[in-house]
Amino acid sequence: MVLSDVDIKREIDKGDLVISPYSDESIQPSSYDLHIGSKFIVFDNHNTDIIDVKLEPKNTRIIDVKDKGYFIVHPNNFILGVTMEKIKIPRYIVSRIEGKSSIGRLGLIIHATAGYIDPGFEGTLTLEMFNLSSVPIKIYVGMKIAQLSFFEMKSPSSKIYGEYKNKYQGQVDPTESMLWKNF
Numbered sequence: 001m002v003l004s005d006v007d008i009k010r011e012i013d014k015g016d017l018v019i020s021p022y023s024d025e026s027i028q029p030s031s032y033d034l035h036i037g038s039k040f041i042v043f044d045n046h047n048t049d050i051i052d053v054k055l056e057p058k059n060t061r062i063i064d065v066k067d068k069g070y071f072i073v074h075p076n077n078f079i080l081g082v083t084m085e086k087i088k089i090p091r092y093i094v095s096r097i098e099g100k101s102s103i104g105r106l107g108l109i110i111h112a113t114a115g116y117i118d119p120g121f122e123g124t125l126t127l128e129m130f131n132l133s134s135v136p137i138k139i140y141v142g143m144k145i146a147q148l149s150f151f152e153m154k155s156p157s158s159k160i161y162g163e164y165k166n167k168y169q170g171q172v173d174p175t176e177s178m179l180w181k182n183f
Contacts, residue, residue: 003093003150005029011093017150018088018122031147034083034097034125038066038141041080041174054183060176070140073108073131080174081127084142088122092156096149097125103145107133110146119153120160123171 003011005027011017019032026033040063048059060080065071073079089095095117099110112128127146131137139145168175 001152002030003152008032008150011090011150016090017093020086021084028147031149033144034085034146034148035142036127036139036145037082037084037124039064039082039173040071041176043078053179056180057176062173065141070138073129073137073139075131075134075136078130080176081129081145082174083125083127083146086122086124087148089117089119091119091160092153094119094151094153097146098149099146100144106137107131108137118161119157123168126168126171126174
């Protein structure tokens with residue numbers, strides 16, 4: 001069952017679903033709006049000729065644009081961003097992240113593949129962003145960038161995200177792939 005605005009607010013008021021910072025203005029009919037933070041991971045493609053999934057990435061760096069207040073995503077450029085909000089999902093809810101349609105209509109993809117958020121996840125969300133447009137897109141720190149929808153499961157999960165060997169639990173900054181830890 002998809003949670004409505006009434007359900008989302010009830011879960012937040014109970015303290016089972018945590019979104020921080022929280023604002024009533026971010027609740028939509030069946031989702032919650034998320035805002036872009038100030039930190040981004042960029043890829044220094046000139047430093048490597050291949051990404052080997054068995055090796056820890058060495059061709060990235062974090063940029064913080066808090067003082068500038070914006071970030072420019074260039075055409076055909078892939079970056080990682082982060083939400084301002086930290087979330088905590090209870091064991092009986094699963095969540096999905098989607099880009100805002102107004103952003104998508106500009107050609108900016110907000111999540112490449114990782115739109116699923118398991119029960120028990122805690123932390124900020126890393127956004128896998130790609131500019132499909134032929135022109136640069138300027139995004140501003142704090143602007144609405146994505147939305148979360150929530151689904152109540154038929155029964156609570158027996159284990160939550162943090163009880164497995166999960167690599168991204170508790171993340172605060174944009175976090176690059178840790179696929180190499182699987183080998």
